[in-house]
Amino acid sequence: MPDSVSRPAASPASPAPAHPHAATLKRLEHSSGRLAARAIQRMDETLPWYRAMPPEHRSWIGLVAQAGIAAFTEWFRHPEAPQAISTDVFGTAPRELTRAVTLRQTVEMVRTTIEVMESAIDDVAAPGDEAVLREALLRYAREIAFATAQVYAQAAEARGAWDARLESLVVNAVLSGEADEGTVSRAAALGWNAPEYVCVLLGTAPDGDSELTVEAIRRAARHAKLQVLTGVLGSRLVVIAGGSDNPLAVAKSLIGPYAAGPVVAGPVVPDLLAATRSAAAAAAGLRASAAWQDAPRPVLADDLLPERAMASDPAARDQLVEEIYRPLQEAGSALLETLSVYLEQASSLEGAARMLFVHPNTVRYRLRRVTDVTGWSPSDVRSAFTLRIALILGRLAAAEQRS
Template structure:
């Protein structure tokens, strides 16, 4: 049987019929927007338990996103457009509320629920001949909205990451400048800082190219040895603020490997946030003076650089030598300061020191051990003997301590 070819009039009639069916579907979609929105909100309440647990404001914001999605679908069905248009129409005013209220996974569940509601209403909205095309349009639109949602969350994450980086830099700078205010503490809390003691600061040279990946790796490595960590980069200096340091020696050694070549200095442990400023200042002073000790370990404690810091004009190091070494030696009596001075001046010779002081060599040995017990520095080790000798020099030049007078039970 021969097929009768279709005439242009037949094509015209078919196109007209299709256009009429699409126009009718579009008209019914517009007429049912309110019903679809109501059905969607009811379905969200019944199908998504986490949606019911949200606050009224959060449910309102997400409900607005769902209604925007339905309204935007009607416009999109009439004139399909780019994903950027979908992004602005559906999520234009909601990214902050959306990303704060729910995760991306839940956002996709919300989109799936909206799509399911619209798809279930297809038989009642579209003529039978148009139902297949409408279902296909719903699926295509849901794909565009899903990609748009992912874009919203990606942008929010980038913005949050940039803000956290700026906030972290402000916090590090505030610690270096000695701030200890409620504002600083709230900023640290916003960054997730929880430690209240055992603060310390490490400083060194930063790599020539510090990418976001490097900072993340450094922060991740620091989290293995400390409860909290902040990273700051100021020019060619890399600053690492640690809180709740557990194994100090291992932490400093492993973290020091992540700095660029050159000296790495860590300040003394601080008991409070305010004292962390002193730790930072000591670390920076040590970094400036570290080149005067070519054989310094890496990393090196700022306190181990007291002599070099004193020579470079660091007043804090001078006070530390007087307080921690010179005055304890004088207070211990038993000739410890005199014995140490003679031992250092006579080329570290026990016999020569014994002859100088008219005592037995074993007495000299005993007194030197007492020096180590009192100060924590061993005069038999050349480097530590240099620290002790510097303490004697600055101690002799220091003004005498102000006497403490008690008046009516109050020390003044």
């Protein structure tokens, strides 16, 4: 019979080391429920916003207070172990709590709970452990303060990312001409208060972080007391601005963050749904701006009407015909004839008067009437160019109508 193999006897499991302040830990565990109830009672007595809250929100705060005290007990049991305070304490309440309770209110809630725990140290701590428990509470209060800041910072980042996506959807819908009531609702969720006057600005976005550009636009808008929805779409910086009936003044107040190059302001429209027209005009103006090398910066989309018309913008062509040619046509053939001769033949009052067989004062009077009717002065070089393009387009439209 083979010799039996001898094996060492299994040693019994060594017991866990006793806590150096076991008596205080045990008393703290037994007092957790009472401390949480006292903290909630203190909040009800001293915090008016807590009393005004609906029962559901108060119950969430009660859960957070209980979790905070329980987390402190665990902290006292293992002071050196890494612990996720934010998860242990604030994980008991739903994410909506950060919207229902402000950061200031949360700080007041945490302060009240810590004060209740601090006032109970002499009762909870075993004889001789008062200083130890007080020091542990101070360290825990520091950690809970950092945890509170972390929770609200994460919530703010999540809301900021969501708001940025929502704002991008609104800006893209306006720029693409697809704005609808859903777009208005999204804008309202971003704080857009439906201002009376709205215009769209377009220009080149600067290189670098687009978030910094957007924030710079918002700072400039706050300084100018304007509402804005903005975003960087590709290489373009788009701003939907509300609150002013002067698009050129709006563009000048917000032009700082734009990169070098033309910045075009669309016409003022009454609301966000109509902003698609302003955006279309601004986009057409930005495409055609290369044709006017001496254009001011910023420039109105309406000041680029002749370039836009030559760049095949049907809206610009219609606007030139409807706002210049048709009114002149309705004012009488004498105005059209005089303007045509002045712009295309003579380029002077005396020359036009000789060709028309009238006195130069008659030509001068008719040209003033042209200015009154159209808003464009034939004596100004730029306005004369616009009037000449309008005459050409009007004649083409009339020919098409006859045919």
